[in-house]
Amino acid sequence: MTYLELRGVSAAYQDVNIVSNIDIDVDEREIVAVAGTNGAGKSTIIKTIMGLMPRCRGTMTFLGHNLFDYAAEDRVRLGISYVPQVANVFSSLTVLENLKVVEGVRDFPGRSTEIFDLFPVLAQRRRARASSLSGGERQQLALARALMSKPSLIVMDEPTAALSPALATQVFTMVRQLPDIGVAVLIVEQRARQALAVSTRGYILDSGNIVMAGPAADLLADTRMADLYLGRE
Ligand SMILES: Nc1ncnc2c1ncn2[C@@H]1O[C@H](COP(=O)(O)OP(=O)(O)OP(=O)(O)O)[C@@H](O)[C@H]1O
Numbered sequence: 001m002t003y004l005e006l007r008g009v010s011a012a013y014q015d016v017n018i019v020s021n022i023d024i025d026v027d028e029r030e031i032v033a034v035a036g037t038n039g040a041g042k043s044t045i046i047k048t049i050m051g052l053m054p055r056c057r058g059t060m061t062f063l064g065h066n067l068f069d070y071a072a073e074d075r076v077r078l079g080i081s082y083v084p085q086v087a088n089v090f091s092s093l094t095v096l097e098n099l100k101v102v103e104g105v106r107d108f109p110g111r112s113t114e115i116f117d118l119f120p121v122l123a124q125r126r127r128a129r130a131s132s133l134s135g136g137e138r139q140q141l142a143l144a145r146a147l148m149s150k151p152s153l154i155v156m157d158e159p160t161a162a163l164s165p166a167l168a169t170q171v172f173t174m175v176r177q178l179p180d181i182g183v184a185v186l187i188v189e190q191r192a193r194q195a196l197a198v199s200t201r202g203y204i205l206d207s208g209n210i211v212m213a214g215p216a217a218d219l220l221a222d223t224r225m226a227d228l229y230l231g232r233e
């Protein structure tokens with residue numbers, strides 16, 4: 001079943017087109033990666049999906065709903081959750097408070113208990129301030145917050161950007177498990193190889209254009225593409 005479908009989507013800041021004529025699909029239980037370097041337009045795509053770009057056009061549906069009919073907060077209510085690239089947790093609040101803030105907004109009593117079952121590390125540190133967490137734990141908390149609203153799709157903006165290779169691997173391991181709990185994932189990443197390795201489908205973004213798309217395994221196996229876009233192992 002098709003969850004998210006983008007057709008001919010473009011987005012601009014003022015008069016400058018940042019992404020052009022993008023097609024992206026995310027189906028049920030899929031992990032889809034959009035790989036691109038700094039400034040390629042990855043965050044812009046995510047912001048467009050979440051309703052945070054003032055100037056965009058094209059066709060964008062989620063579970064058959066025209067997303068352009070929904071304001072940003074209503075897109076979350078439709079079942080899309082967003083993990084921003086930066087500032088994705090409240091540093092001065094504890095782990096538990098970070099989850100409870102969302103619980104209060106979404107009114108899913110007891111959801112934080114379910115989430116702690118999924119993230120034992122966070123459960124252990126529930127009374128710690130978010131500012132005291134390691135980078136990897138912080139990304140776990142950001143993901144946990146996004147799961148609080150029981151989304152069917154999570155969009156993640158470079159969750160491993162600030163992390164060491166070892167911690168990045170931990171994050172990808174967590175991402176890989178999301179379809180098992182009924183959550184589809186759209187992830188944008190500079191760590192192209194690792195992102196594609198956990199994905200079913202992949203897109204390569206270059207200067208705001210999708211230059212290659214297909215099954216993630218095919219993109220990884222394409223040596224010409226790998227040389228151009230995937231960097232060293
Ligand atoms: N608020 C803004 N006003 C004008 N231009 C912007 C704005 N935000 C981003 N841009 C430009 O849009 C382009 C794409 O930015 P975007 O943040 O989508 O890239 P990105 O792929 O997420 O990069 P990174 O990997 O560094 O996060 C860049 O050239 C950037 O300078």
Ligand SMILES: [Mg+2]
Pocket residue numbers: 042043044085157158
């Ligand atoms: Mg970005």
